[in-house]
Amino acid sequence: MRKYLVILCIAAQVLVLGVMAGERELILATGERIFLRTAPIDPRDPFRGDFVRLRYDISVVAAGKIRGGVRDHAKEKGYPVYAMLKKGTEDLYSVDYLTDEKPGEGIFLRGRLNRDWRLGRTGSGVAVSYGIEQLFVEQGSGKDIEKRRGTRNSLQVPMEVEVAVGSGGTSVIRDFRWSRLGMSLKMLRFHRRDRNTNLDEVTEPLSPKLEITLQNVSDAPLFVVDPGNHCGFRMEPTARVSRQYSSVYDGCRNIQVSGLDLVELAPGEAYTVELDLTEPRWYMSVGGKTGEIGRYANNDSFRIVYQPAAVGITTPAEGMWKGELPSSAFTAFRVLD
Incomplete structure (x- = not known):
């Protein structure tokens, strides 16, 4: 009797695996x-x-x-x-x-x-x-x-x-x-503090300075755009952050883009910028306070997002990369991934 039960169990498992495999193939074909x-x-x-x-x-x-x-x-x-x-x-x-x-x-x-x-x-x-x-x-x-x-x-x-x-x-x-476009993030400067640090007595910059590089990793030329005060980029908290942050800078609203703002990248060529997060351009509002992230968000994580569509290009050049590309996550003092 036990022998037949073992055979029945094995047959049932094989049947389940067969059904799962069949569902997978159906989804691949029709999904x-x-x-x-x-x-x-x-x-x-x-x-x-x-x-x-x-x-x-x-x-x-x-x-x-x-x-x-x-x-x-x-x-x-x-x-x-x-x-x-x-x-x-x-x-x-x-x-x-x-x-x-x-x-x-x-x-x-x-x-x-x-x-x-x-x-x-x-x-x-x-x-x-x-x-x-x-x-x-x-x-x-x-x-x-x-x-x-x-x-x-x-x-x-x-x-x-x-x-x-x-x-x-x-x-x-x-x-x-x-992706046709790759990105790297390097932290050129940071200030790490502990709980006992009196921020009013700190003379060094509290927020990091970042180096962002966009590189064309495709086989054809493409364009990137970064008008005004680096309006081709935005900073946002990661999904892991519980506090509600919002950017207070509105200088990129309705910005006019000209052909001079377009940067053509040949295959393998890169565009590099330095973003100093102590500057008002990158101030964030959180919990009724406004300022640089190094003052209010020492452990919260953020990303820099390249966002050409946000600058309102109505007639993009042929080969314009039109997606959004997030950087590695970072805090005020280190890169996370």
Whole structure:
């Protein structure tokens, strides 16, 4: 009798695996095809075997995009959620909102809440896994992929993963491509303090000075744009930050862009700027206070985002890169990823 039970259990497992494989193939053949941008991954998570670990921009969802009962279950690992997506530039999709109610229409991904020690504070975002966090690659190609993706303090080129999405939100990786534009962030200056530091007595700059480099990593020329007081860039808090920050600088509003603001980059060529975050251009408002992040946000994390579309170019040059590209995350005193 026991022998037959063992055979029955094995047969049931094989049947389940067959159904799962069949569903996967059906989604690959008929699912909606979208692209998702991967985010920098901690260099302590290396390439392992014949697959690459992936983390996406949508792997952490900011508190302002959470709906329904998700917040009440934020500490519950495995809680089912749905990420409603919206299409952006360069055919890339991002999260419009996260809910625990299955959407009736549109493109959405089914996922589950994940635990992330960096999201421990009330009011911060939530981490989500979608079942597409591993990319199987050709034998021996993983190291080359890692090298091209880059690491902290080096040029980072986002991998853009093509995903097939089923009607129920199940997603399957199809392929990947590389962003045509890469970015690096270096911290040229920083001031680290402790809890006992009296900021009024500090004479050194409190906020970092950053070096941002945009590099054309494609095989064809492309244009970038950075008019005015570096209005091609913005600074924003990461989804892991619980406090509500907003930029107070309005000098980029309705800025006029001319042909002189366009920078043509040949393949391999780079455009580099230095951004001093002590300057009013980068002041942020938080909790009723306004100033540089080094005064109010020593441990909160931010990104610099290259955003050519925000400067209002109505007739872009042929070859204009029109997406958004975030930098590595950083605090007032160190680079994080």
